Amino acid sequence: MERLEKLLDKEQFEKIRAIDNPELHEFLADWIEWLEPDKVFVCTDSPEDEAYVRWKALYYGEEKLLETPNHTVHYDSYYDQARDKANTKLLVPGGKEIPFLNTKDRDEGLREIRELMRGIMKGKELFVCFFVLGPRNSVFTIPAVQLTDSAYVAHSEFILYRKGYEEFKRLGRGARFFRFVHSAGELDERKTSKNLDKRRIYIDLVGETVYSVNTQYGGNTIGLKKLAFRLTIQRAVREGWLSEHMFLMRVNGPNGRKTYFTGAYPSMCGKTSTAMISWENIVGDDLTFIMPFNGVARGANVEKGVFGIIQGVNPEDDPIIWQVLHSPVEIIFSNVLVKDGKPYWNEMGMEIPEEGENHSGKWWKGKKDKEGNEIPPSHKNARFTVSLEHFPNVDMDALEAPCGVEIGGMIFGGRDKDTWPPVREAFDWKHGVVTMGASLESETTAATLGKEGVRAFNPMAILDFMSVPLGEYIENYLRFGEKLRKAPKIFAVNYFLRDENGNWLNHKLDKAVWLKWMELRVHGDVDAIETPIGYIPKYEDLARLFREVLNKGYSRKDYEKQFTVRVPELLAKIERIERIYREQVREVPEELFEVLEEEKKRLLEARTKYGDYISPFVLERK
Numbered sequence: 001m002e003r004l005e006k007l008l009d010k011e012q013f014e015k016i017r018a019i020d021n022p023e024l025h026e027f028l029a030d031w032i033e034w035l036e037p038d039k040v041f042v043c044t045d046s047p048e049d050e051a052y053v054r055w056k057a058l059y060y061g062e063e064k065l066l067e068t069p070n071h072t073v074h075y076d077s078y079y080d081q082a083r084d085k086a087n088t089k090l091l092v093p094g095g096k097e098i099p100f101l102n103t104k105d106r107d108e109g110l111r112e113i114r115e116l117m118r119g120i121m122k123g124k125e126l127f128v129c130f131f132v133l134g135p136r137n138s139v140f141t142i143p144a145v146q147l148t149d150s151a152y153v154a155h156s157e158f159i160l161y162r163k164g165y166e167e168f169k170r171l172g173r174g175a176r177f178f179r180f181v182h183s184a185g186e187l188d189e190r191k192t193s194k195n196l197d198k199r200r201i202y203i204d205l206v207g208e209t210v211y212s213v214n215t216q217y218g219g220n221t222i223g224l225k226k227l228a229f230r231l232t233i234q235r236a237v238r239e240g241w242l243s244e245h246m247f248l249m250r251v252n253g254p255n256g257r258k259t260y261f262t263g264a265y266p267s268m269c270g271k272t273s274t275a276m277i278s279w280e281n282i283v284g285d286d287l288t289f290i291m292p293f294n295g296v297a298r299g300a301n302v303e304k305g306v307f308g309i310i311q312g313v314n315p316e317d318d319p320i321i322w323q324v325l326h327s328p329v330e331i332i333f334s335n336v337l338v339k340d341g342k343p344y345w346n347e348m349g350m351e352i353p354e355e356g357e358n359h360s361g362k363w364w365k366g367k368k369d370k371e372g373n374e375i376p377p378s379h380k381n382a383r384f385t386v387s388l389e390h391f392p393n394v395d396m397d398a399l400e401a402p403c404g405v406e407i408g409g410m411i412f413g414g415r416d417k418d419t420w421p422p423v424r425e426a427f428d429w430k431h432g433v434v435t436m437g438a439s440l441e442s443e444t445t446a447a448t449l450g451k452e453g454v455r456a457f458n459p460m461a462i463l464d465f466m467s468v469p470l471g472e473y474i475e476n477y478l479r480f481g482e483k484l485r486k487a488p489k490i491f492a493v494n495y496f497l498r499d500e501n502g503n504w505l506n507h508k509l510d511k512a513v514w515l516k517w518m519e520l521r522v523h524g525d526v527d528a529i530e531t532p533i534g535y536i537p538k539y540e541d542l543a544r545l546f547r548e549v550l551n552k553g554y555s556r557k558d559y560e561k562q563f564t565v566r567v568p569e570l571l572a573k574i575e576r577i578e579r580i581y582r583e584q585v586r587e588v589p590e591e592l593f594e595v596l597e598e599e600k601k602r603l604l605e606a607r608t609k610y611g612d613y614i615s616p617f618v619l620e621r622k
């Protein structure tokens with residue numbers, strides 16, 4: 001406390017003194033001394049402190065006002081537009097190599113990151129912020145403290161997370177809290193991070209602390225989002241619950257029935273757009289905690305806001321997001337095109353100006369980057385940051401429920417052009433966990449730096465964030481199901497099937513029909529067709545639902561094309577997955593291989609009887 005008294009002015013010091021936690025005090029004193037900010041501001045839960053951060057984002061030029069009140073725009077460097085996987089490392093003692101995880105020796109990593117951060121906040125203001133993951137004062141709550149010199153990062157966190165200062169005060173010495181230390185580093189004239197060659201995101205799994213430096217992109221910097229996620233996965237696996245890359249939503253069934261679903265898809269594969277379907281209800285769009293209570297799986301949103309992809313948001317497909325983005329509620333737009341104070345983005349379904357300012361600076365149509373690529377109006381990974389309370393279809397009761405909501409179904413999906421059908425149901429928990437979750441593959445996207453469109457192994461859509469050996473993580477999943485009296489049904493979806501010419505086989509809103517079908521299946525209200533890979537919908541049920549939900553026809557031809565069981569592709573996929581688990585992952589539960597083996601056998605038998613490509617109508621008649 002003596003050290004802190006010297007480092008902080010009286011008013012800020014009093015705010016810290018009110019929290020009885022010596023561990024926190026020591027952490028703050030160490031880092032404030034090390035980072036050497038000119039000024040420190042401590043945020044309590046008061047609206048004034050939040051307003052101060054919001055104002056500082058403008059004052060320091062990290063955000064600019066737009067025409068609509070409460071709207072601002074933020075830019076990240078042209079080369080800092082996505083998660084940097086290569087420079088994101090897990091610090092583990094001895095630098096133990098773990099397949100699929102990017103690890104580094106803990107001592108070495110800590111030394112490197114401390115060196116990069118020494119005195120990095122000279123001339124800058126440091127914000128000390130307190131938040132919680134999960135609803136406040138609940139079984140899910142995890143407190144966290146964020147140190148950052150970016151008012152944009154702190155501002156984003158106020159929009160996305162529940163305030164935690166009072167929670168820290170309440171918990172005192174009992175708080176098992178996460179720590180995040182971030183610096184955007186030196187900024188250029190556009191107020192974007194300059195030293196990208198020294199961009200590092202290091203996750204200290206032992207100290208439950210994450211360091212992030214020389215970057216601003218939210219996926220690399222917003223402590224409570226993808227950085228905390230690595231820490232919560234570790235806790236969940238140790239404690240026997242699930243921390244997942246999943247949306248949480250309510251699907252409305254017949255006669256007012258409410259059924260909650262989670263959905264795990266890799267970044268840029270449809271979590272937000274599914275959770276936002278206007279006639280259903282959103283609880284969360286990215287991160288869900290799931291715990292077993294009295295034999296029932298209950299889920300809660302880790303966050304209270306959305307950091308969503310803006311490309312493609314248009315008034316027809318996304319009426320609610322569109323409406324929210326055009327109302328005067330607090331929103332940060334990032335990496336969009338701005339002209340005369342108005343934001344524009346790719347595929348917004350209206351005309352876009354031919355010049356303005358965007359993530360590349362001054363922009364005009366046809367402008368090329370250093371690599372000779374034409375720069376689109378907005379970046380593919382451009383985003384909006386907004387609180388869920390502003391969405392007319394938010395399920396507020398579910399969002400704040402201290403014990404979460406009962407989960408009826410869990411969905412897995414990815415970008416797959418040729419293998420999985422649009423929707424199918426697992427035979428049981430184990431079958432779903434193994435053949436849907438653990439077998440997920442998806443094409444890479446612009447949410448991470450590097451090549452797009454490459455099919456990649458991505459179990460549970462979580463591989464980028466995995467912080468424990470994969471075998472242990474899958475073991476935890478399998479055992480989780482055994483704790484449940486009534487396990488959620490598991491489903492797999494694929495929104496991204498293409499025909500031989502590369503055209504999509506489904507419209508963006510077809511997912512709304514799959515959701516209604518899954519809701520009926522959770523309650524056993526419709527029959528299904530048994531296939532070697534699980535249950536698929538009957539044509540008649542889908543045709544009725546297309547009419548009811550979208551007021552559209554659905555032809556037998558489209559159904560047959562979409563739901564054909566593609567035996568060669570499915571077998572090739574099992575081979576790939578089995579090889580990965582046999583050759584690359586260690587200590588895989590034996591059940592995984594058994595379940596894959598059974599699936600393979602079913603597919604081979606079906607091929608003998610019906611051929612390589614099996615029409616769902618053939619299977620229905622059998």
Ligand SMILES: Nc1nc2c(ncn2[C@@H]2O[C@H](COP(=O)(O)OP(=O)(O)O)[C@@H](O)[C@H]2O)c(=O)[nH]1
Pocket residue numbers: 265266267268269270271272273274285308309311312313495496504506507508509511
């Ligand atoms: N073709 C196609 N694209 C989709 C569909 N759903 C979402 N997308 C696109 O996928 C991208 C990412 O979607 P989003 O829901 O933000 O993904 P998230 O990162 O998982 O939350 C956006 O550009 C969407 O327009 C779909 O059903 N079909």
Ligand SMILES: C=C(OP(=O)(O)O)C(=O)O
Pocket residue numbers: 083218219220225226266267268271272286307308309447
């Ligand atoms: C913030 C992210 O989340 P998502 O794309 O899953 O919405 C990210 O991946 O950087």
Ligand SMILES: [Mn+2]
Pocket residue numbers: 268271272285286307308309
């Ligand atoms: Mn999203």
